[in-house]
């Protein structure tokens with residue numbers, strides 16, 4: 001068995017002036033998970049190493065860390081898959097503050113989940129004797145989101161959270177989808193309106209980190225798309241994100257291509273004077289360089305085919 | 319070698335220098351291109367936020383057009399490439415859905431998507447089909463000493479199942495091309511991050527922070543230029559650079575090149591041919607000297 005070096009982030013904010021990395025060498029037993037490696041290091045080499053764990057079976061969600069810069073669930077990952085030039089580097093989850101070593105403060109993560117009111121709000125006048133039943137078909141609409149184990153891997157690697165601590169974050173959005181699509185919940189429109197506010201669903205930049213890191217089927221980016229689809233279908237359009245979708249769809253339906261002059265203006269809002277002025281410097285700059293999009297936008301050949309497909313749009317929603 | 323060139327919207331609009339550079343690079347390489355003038359927008363992951371099936375039908379139409387031409391598709395935009403691959407994978411996984419999509423497509427256009435067309439980005443074509451050795455043999459102006467920071471763009475990598483990169487968590491495809499051209503790749507922390515373009519209209523501050531981090535990171539690591547395979551990243555990194563400078567109180571003046579421009583430079587293309595003067599941050603003239 002060849003030896004592997006575990007290069008692990010160590011920090012005790014109460015006693016250490018700055019974080020450091022500590023290295024532990026260990027042979028990898030075949031089939032060992034990263035979590036079991038941590039357990040071995042703690043049992044055999046250094047009892048002060050601090051990290052979270054409980055179930056060891058990818059259920060409790062407590063053992064997520066960053067390995068080689070990306071969030072993973074350590075009990076679900078084979079250590080051998082992580083070795084790079086003989087080294088596995090471990091860091092605490094990103095977008096958090098460290099309590100000690102690999103254990104982080106997840107309170108902002110939990111606060112984001114609470115914001116989406118993660119409980120069923122059924123029709124108050126309907127008092128069924130037993131439970132509220134759900135068809136298999138209806139259940140499948142929320143099947144993905146319900147698999148979330150609250151591990152925080154998505155939160156750790158989210159690109160928007162890196163620049164904006166107020167962003168609601170991917171796990172809360174997945175949780176919001178779970179209630180927006182629950183056919184027993186009657187607050188769908190209220191939920192869609194709340195999630196469409198600033199720092200909500202339209203602030204996601206589609207970086208795809210959340211779905212890539214998610215160890216379950218919750219895969220937040222897919223749920224984010226579903227929330228947006230519901231917002232569009234239910235007419236929750238009073239924000240720049242929804243207006244952008246409408247403008248985009250409209251111009252492609254007319255010409256087959258995007259009209260880059262029209263979409264920004266409609267997205268910002270025709271009556272939003274400060275917003276429109278904000279578009280001017282870049283517009284003038286591009287004009288000056290001869291880079292601005294053609295004023296009379298170009299259409300694709302056979303654009304009638306595109307229009308015919310568009311004329312059937314409503315059918316496609318069924 | 320012959321490809322159906324899918325231009326996407328930006329190369330026909332605010333990024334026309336990308337189309338010019340692609341044509342120059344491919345002519346010099348001996349890759350024949352037939353522009354898909356009847357193909358519609360891929361939807362950029364935006365149309366699907368409203369009507370996913372509409373987006374899938376538009377993309378199936380594009381694929382069917384290329385199948386009729388008997389040619390593989392070459393993309394020059396990472397976003398188009400990612401959206402196309404996602405559509406292909408979705409249609410392949412669900413035969414009943416493919417049938418529904420094809421029924422609509424046939425009724426409205428007479429076309430049918432058979433699921434055979436190969437879709438690749440320009441740089442993937444260079445690596446997988448053309449070959450770096452052949453590329454090297456065509457170089458007339460090696461970019462020696464030029465330090466280039468690759469910026470991949472999210473859709474090239476994530477979610478992983480739609481990526482054709484060998485290791486989407488730590489790709490080196492663009493770096494391999496940079497090295498083949500004689501230039502030096504620069505590593506920096508933001509290499510694989512989002513440029514923020516998708517939220518430019520919704521939260522400009524956040525979009526500018528993301529773009530700013532990438533530019534400042536690349537500059538700090540000593541890059542002479544950034545190269546990207548995504549014209550949307552290019553818009554944010556180049557056209558919005560003055561905003562980024564103001565917001566972060568830094569001077570950057572970091573040229574941002576499209577990957578076909580970088581390749582064409584090493585093949586001896588001129589400043590004019592590559593329309594480098596239309597960049598907001600104009601690269602120094604010596605680069606094409």
Ligand code: SF4
Nearest residue numbers: 158204205207208210
């Ligand atoms: S796709 Fe959106 S929510 Fe997911 S990690 Fe990226 S920015 Fe965050």
Ligand code: SF4
Nearest residue numbers: 148149151152154214
């Ligand atoms: S959505 Fe996935 S990555 Fe995020 S907390 Fe839930 S299980 Fe973890």
Ligand code: FES
Nearest residue numbers: 055056061063075
């Ligand atoms: S220890 Fe419970 S999920 Fe890993």
